[in-house]
Amino acid sequence: MKPIEDIKPLLETPKKVVITMHQKPDADAMGSSLAMYHYLRQKGHEITVISPTNFPDFLKWMPGADLVVDFESSQDKAMSALEAVDLLFCLDFNALYRTKALAPYLEQLKSIRILIDHHLEPQPGFDYGVSDTAASSTAQLVYETLYKLGEEQYITDEIAQCIYAGAMTDTGSFRFASTSARVHRMVADLLDRGLKHELIHQAIYDNFLENRLRFIGHSLLHRMEVFYEYNTAMMAIPYTDLKRFDLQTGDTEGLVNFLLSIQGIKMAALIIDRREEVKLSFRSKGNFDVNTFARKYFEGGGHFNAAGGRSTDGLERTVQRFIKAMEENEDLLQ
Template sequence: MKDTQALKDFLQTPKKIIITTHANPDADALGSSLGLHHFLIRLGHEVNTIVPSSYPDFLEWMPGNPLVINYEKSKEAAEKLILEADLLFCLDFSGFGRIKEMREIAEKASAKIALVDHHLNPEIKPDFNFWNDHSAATAELIYDLIVDFSGKEAIDKGIAECLYAGIMTDTGSFKHPSTTSKIHRMVAELIDLGADVNKVSRLIYDTNSLQRLRFLGHALAEKLKVDENARIAYFVIEEDDFKDFRLKQGDTEGLVNYALSIKGIVVAAIIIQGENEIKLSFRSIGDFAVNKFAEEYFNGGGHKNASGGISKLTLKETEKKFIELIEKDILKTRIK
């Protein structure tokens, strides 16, 4: 409440505001950003949302999507806006390393910083702090911020649908342990405020291309590796898979959850070969903290049961490292 009032005081006069989020934005990152964008515009501020990189096309339905500036495609214009800004909102990330190539200009900017995030161990030192690692999604924090500022009536249908998308996806469609009674009450309010939850769910989950469905079948039949003794399951996706199935960004989203859904599995992963690095995504059930695993071994982090990391090793070396370390850590957890 203290920082809400301080931010409210700061925004008494029109300001130039930049909203940004992590590279490869997901539904929570983009939904939170656009929900906040619409709210701040209505308060009379000059607002620009700048993302470090592109995002899946199944998120392009969100109100305000045409206003989003992709830093990779409009670097010069984006940097000018950041340097002229009075306030920089950092949404759904807590370390400037997560915004990749934008990091240098963001750290150079003279703008005050507002942090709205729910990930562990924040590195950013903000002027206005709305960080809470107990929140299920950054969209939950944006909802609270808007309501604290102006009441529920400030949330229109567009904002409600953006925030619902973030909450729905970051709770795993309300399956994750982070799904509290508060979340359900909040979602009920968003529905009352106009969110068409059937539409949002369909646009995010039920707009598959034929190629993606064929890839899912291929991945489940040919790429899934299971160690029932170690209770792990994972996929290794190669560059050739992207070429063979003409995959687009976002087409591997959710694949790791199929591995985690196998009876008896406690840790699942997907290892994806990129041009310059290997990306890893981890999921777990119960007490095994994949965020600590990702942070210690793969320069990553995230939430206890959902995290990610990167590797500069070859694909085979990365897979070998993952298997050796995860088996050792799972054994260690059992011993404890």
């Protein structure tokens, strides 16, 4: 894979560009993709941003979010863009399977593939890109890419908003270990450019419905288990809870962090029955590697202290598998 800055000659003449992200995109995936969209649009390119699935309502304030094509609901429009694409940008994922039903179509493309991502162990097959696991977020890498290209003059307020949203959420509001001096320097630069950061925080964190708060209370009271001998907390959410509280995409975002806030807990697991499969989210403190844990037991991966996985075994069986895996890692969890 050639360095990301080597794409500059490719961007000097208008191209047909597709930007895509992982399924069920979060603020980093959406923010980094839309930041890149706003940059490339200024350069005169024809751009289509494709999300493999729908995305949370609390991200729909982002500049350009109304232009994002949902592959599941607008497949014809997405396919039309893919059939003509010159440059494919893959943001906030590093393995095509993370784009769900979109993956087989991306695999067949003959276009130039460009990766911008911060997850561990990227798959081969990208022509250009940056894969930096030390970065706080893909949004940060988009920001740094613009500087590497010598194109920082194109950072508009729209781009700044998207970048800040991605970095803020992926760092847990700038409290995770990934919040490096690089991140603070970036934020200072965005503030110097006039960014109104408090409005972004309100749009993402203070924009939920009452039912989500009641769901969180119900889950903490009835679905949480704490295994103090393993320094682990788990929450298992049945599909009936999702229906009872009428949850929408993104409503469980951040729930796993409540578990990690318990004193002495080193690993937190959120296990949700999504009906088509069971989804798992893992968080950890210190030296417990949930990326390796997710890859070994649940066909997943991610970062050292934040990862995800999946299971087709049903909720009860998946919980049993998790408990067994936790017990096998007792020494590492001490």
